[in-house]
Ligand SMILES: Nc1nc2c(c(=O)[nH]1)N[C@H]1C(S)=C(S)[C@@H](COP(=O)(O)O)O[C@H]1N2
């Protein structure tokens with residue numbers, strides 16, 4: 001596959017015209033365009049677009065998004081889709097507890113009755129530098145927070161993935177790659193109730209999610225590195241103290257609590273300046289807060305944290 005070097009990609013092609021907005025059309029059209037561009041020594045024919053918050057990026061095809069994953073419960077390669085089919089999502093419940101006035105346990109099938117379901121197209125950027133764009137369906141987390149009424153003591157929110165060694169044998173004690181199961185992630189309360197923070201219940205226009213992408217409930221925090229977006233969650237806990245997350249416990253110097261995306265702050269072992277779009281294999285400059293700076297930078301305005309802390 002042809003790889004356009006960043007220097008030649010003088011303009012972002014995140015945004016394509018409306019008539020090209022279905023993934024299938026985009027695939028064909030982009031390839032044709034890029035083939036044409038190749039003939040013109042790498043100069044794209046697309047008009048220059050700078051992605052604004054309300055611009056719609058272009059979805060990655062589901063076949064690609066569901067077959068290149070990080071989901072360590074099912075293996076440490078990107079090819080975990082088959083193993084993840086072991087997930088049993090039929091009698092799933094979500095428990096919301098901790099520092100709240102009205103803790104609740106809600107069955108998956110009742111979520112749509114109590115929370116406003118909407119579609120959102122979000123960029124996703126893994127700390128390992130691959131990136132894609134996913135059309136999620138689900139609800140903004142602040143709606144759920146309102147249902148349980150956080151107590152004044154609540155300062156953080158922890159999102160916990162399933163724990164079931166019968167489904168994910170790697171979670172058996174003593175497995176050679178023993179990890180601190182279950183997978184879990186944390187946000188400040190302010191981050192959690194930010195309008196962009198989303199719990200996905202569906203994707204690609206459907207009311208369910210491919211198992212490999214974190215069925216049946218998946219946190220989505222689009223301005224942070226992908227590891228913050230915990231998959232297959234069954235518990236959300238409001239806390240007074242900052243929780244330690246899965247990767248932080250394993251390798252805290254490389255995968256911190258904040259993990260906000262910033263092209264200028266390298267991972268200790270590689271540059272974060274560019275990202276590779278799955279499917280096209282094109283490289284683009286990484287965007288501050290993954291392109292959502294306008295919306296989320298105010299969250300961090302008063303903080304005097306060094307970049308290595310806020311962005312790693
Ligand atoms: N439970 C769980 N959630 C997880 C992970 C995981 O291994 N287990 N990987 C994280 C990482 S590192 C990334 S990049 C994204 C990957 O999401 P995707 O496979 O849908 O692209 O899920 C995140 N959520």
Ligand SMILES: [Mo]
Nearest residue numbers: 126127226227
């Ligand atoms: Mo990741």
